[in-house]
Amino acid sequence: MEPIYKKSTVDLAVEKLIEYIQGDEIEAGQKLPAEVWLCRELNISRTTIREAYRVLQSQGYLEIRAGKGAFVKSKERDFIQEATEWISTNSVLCSDYLYVRMALDPMVARLAARNATEEDIQDLRTIHQAFLETIKLQDSEKLTRLDEKFHERISLSTGNDLLVSLVRITNHSCRLLRQNSFCFEEHVNHAVSPHEKILQAIIDREPEKAAQASIDHMVRAFEDLCGCKPNL
Numbered sequence: 001m002e003p004i005y006k007k008s009t010v011d012l013a014v015e016k017l018i019e020y021i022q023g024d025e026i027e028a029g030q031k032l033p034a035e036v037w038l039c040r041e042l043n044i045s046r047t048t049i050r051e052a053y054r055v056l057q058s059q060g061y062l063e064i065r066a067g068k069g070a071f072v073k074s075k076e077r078d079f080i081q082e083a084t085e086w087i088s089t090n091s092v093l094c095s096d097y098l099y100v101r102m103a104l105d106p107m108v109a110r111l112a113a114r115n116a117t118e119e120d121i122q123d124l125r126t127i128h129q130a131f132l133e134t135i136k137l138q139d140s141e142k143l144t145r146l147d148e149k150f151h152e153r154i155s156l157s158t159g160n161d162l163l164v165s166l167v168r169i170t171n172h173s174c175r176l177l178r179q180n181s182f183c184f185e186e187h188v189n190h191a192v193s194p195h196e197k198i199l200q201a202i203i204d205r206e207p208e209k210a211a212q213a214s215i216d217h218m219v220r221a222f223e224d225l226c227g228c229k230p231n232l
Contacts, residue, residue, distance in 0.1 A: 013052040032070045094225045097174045102218045106211035111158040113202045113210040120157035140182040
């Protein structure tokens with residue numbers, strides 16, 4: 001079951017404005033009605049409408065022109081722009097998360113290469129194949145779930161419950177990071193070869209190769225998300 005979240009006034013305003021933008025009353029390039037009119041129609045404050053504008057701007061729906069107002073940039077959500085802005089805004093979080101992964105993942109992969117059963121390996125192959133097939137669909141949410149599942153399954157094959165818990169914590173805390181990263185085809189493709197190398201090292205029972213492949217995976221991710229090499 002999915003958890004129930006209480007929506008804020010801003011969230012509700014965003015939903016209403018998206019309905020309006022995607023309707024037939026306005027076209028791309030046109031200016032939204034005056035803030036005063038929208039506030040009255042939606043029964044919200046000007047503070048709320050401006051917060052909603054900021055959300056819609058980040059999602060690629062609106063262009064805010066200083067002194068002129070809000071204009072419709074696109075009638076469809078721009079996931080690439082949204083992902084770019086999220087990564088830029090959260091660069092410190094990205095860096096912190098990847099440094100933790102650089103320490104944790106090699107340990108997990110090394111132990112998995114020693115302890116993985118045939119069932120573990122078959123499950124990892126299945127998950128990896130599903131990841132490859134999902135790339136064609138360009139579904140960042142499903143790719144995120146499969147990437148989380150792949151790394152969690154590696155941790156389960158270690159037989160170490162504490163490592164499993166740590167991997168689950170990192171997966172949960174940075175789900176948005178993964179999802180935004182996987183909006184970029186290049187980032188998705190950069191995950192394929194490292195996953196294959198990690199899996200092959202586990203199959204071949206080569207702990208150090210598995211650990212090194214995990215480090216290389218995170219270094220590549222760091223370059224993608226932070227625009228530079230990590231300071232190791």
